[in-house]
Amino acid sequence: MQMSDVTYSDVTFTKKDDAGQKQEDKAEQTQADSKHVDDGTAVYSEVKTRKHCTAKPDPVDSTPTPHPYQDSPTTLSVRCTVLLLCLCLLLLATTVTMAVLYVLKEVTNSDITQRLDNATAITRILEANITDLTQRLESLQVSYDNATVVIRTLEANLTDVQEEAWRKFSDGWKYFNGSYYYFSTDEMNWTDSRDACVTMGGHLVILNSQAEMDFIKDKGQMFWIGLTDIEEEDTFHWVDGTFFNKTTLPWLKNQPDNWEDEDCVVISSPEKTLNDAKCHEQRYRICES
Incomplete structure (x- = not known):
C-alpha cells in the first residue's frame, strides 16, 4: 500500500531591536525537532502544517495506475x-x-x-x-x-x-250483333227505299252472315235489301259496292231469273230465301245502321 509523505514546518515570528523599523515575518521551513534560532530572536509560536504530497508508486507493483476517468x-x-x-x-x-x-x-x-x-x-x-x-x-x-x-x-x-x-x-230501330235495323211499316220502290234509309242515317241492309239473315227472315214479311244487278245483268253488288257471290246465301228455287227485267232483290218470308224482283214494285224495306 502506498503512503503519502508528510512534511512539517515551523513558522517563526521575530522582532528587531530598532523600534523605528517595521516588523518582519519570516517563515522558514526547518526540521521538526528545531526549537531555537542562532540569531538570538524569540519564538512566539509554532505552527505545524500538513502538506499534501502525491503518493509515490509502490516499487513492488510496476503496473501504471489508471486515471479514474x-x-x-x-x-x-x-x-x-x-x-x-x-x-x-x-x-x-x-x-x-x-x-x-x-x-x-x-x-x-x-x-x-x-x-x-x-x-x-x-x-x-x-x-x-x-x-x-x-x-x-x-x-x-x-x-x-x-x-x-x-x-x-x-x-x-x-x-x-x-x-x-x-x-x-x-x-223503332232494333239492335242485333252490333248493328241497328229498321223494319219499315210503309212500302216504297227499291230506289225510294234506298234513299229513305240514307235519310234515316243508314242504308238498305247488307247481309254478311247466316245469323243476320235468320234474324231478318224471322220478321215474316218481304223486304227490300241492298242488293241489285242494275248496272250489269246477273252481276250483283251491295249498295256499298261490295261484290256479291250468289252461292253464299240461299235463293228461291230457280232464282234469280231476271224475269221481265227483275234487277232488285228482296228477302222473302216464310221461304227465308232471296228472290229478284222488279225495282218499281212497292215493298217494305230494312234499313241498317
Missing part, C-alpha cells in the same frame, strides 16, 4: 462498436419504417384509385339506367296521353252511341 482501449472499442451497432439498427428501423409507409401509401392510393374507378363505373351505369328510365317514362307519358285521348274519344262516342241508340230505339 480514463477508459481502456478495449472498453472504448466495445463502446464504439455498440454505438455503431445502435446507429445501424436505428437506420435499419428507419428504412423499414419508410418502406412500410411507402407500401401502405401505394396500397392506399391503389385502393382509392380502384374504388374511384368502381364508383365511376357504377355512376355511368346509373346514368345509363336513368336515361333509359327517362325514355321509358317519356314513352309511357306519350302512351298515357294517347290513351287519354282515346278514352275521351270513346267517352264522346259512347255518348253519341247512347244518344243514337236512344233516338233509334225511339224511332
Whole structure:
C-alpha cells in the first residue's frame, strides 16, 4: 500500500531591536525537532502544517495506475462498436419504417384509385339506367296521353252511341250483333227505299252472315235489301259496292231469273230465301245502321 509523505514546518515570528523599523515575518521551513534560532530572536509560536504530497508508486507493483476517468482501449472499442451497432439498427428501423409507409401509401392510393374507378363505373351505369328510365317514362307519358285521348274519344262516342241508340230505339230501330235495323211499316220502290234509309242515317241492309239473315227472315214479311244487278245483268253488288257471290246465301228455287227485267232483290218470308224482283214494285224495306 502506498503512503503519502508528510512534511512539517515551523513558522517563526521575530522582532528587531530598532523600534523605528517595521516588523518582519519570516517563515522558514526547518526540521521538526528545531526549537531555537542562532540569531538570538524569540519564538512566539509554532505552527505545524500538513502538506499534501502525491503518493509515490509502490516499487513492488510496476503496473501504471489508471486515471479514474480514463477508459481502456478495449472498453472504448466495445463502446464504439455498440454505438455503431445502435446507429445501424436505428437506420435499419428507419428504412423499414419508410418502406412500410411507402407500401401502405401505394396500397392506399391503389385502393382509392380502384374504388374511384368502381364508383365511376357504377355512376355511368346509373346514368345509363336513368336515361333509359327517362325514355321509358317519356314513352309511357306519350302512351298515357294517347290513351287519354282515346278514352275521351270513346267517352264522346259512347255518348253519341247512347244518344243514337236512344233516338233509334225511339224511332223503332232494333239492335242485333252490333248493328241497328229498321223494319219499315210503309212500302216504297227499291230506289225510294234506298234513299229513305240514307235519310234515316243508314242504308238498305247488307247481309254478311247466316245469323243476320235468320234474324231478318224471322220478321215474316218481304223486304227490300241492298242488293241489285242494275248496272250489269246477273252481276250483283251491295249498295256499298261490295261484290256479291250468289252461292253464299240461299235463293228461291230457280232464282234469280231476271224475269221481265227483275234487277232488285228482296228477302222473302216464310221461304227465308232471296228472290229478284222488279225495282218499281212497292215493298217494305230494312234499313241498317
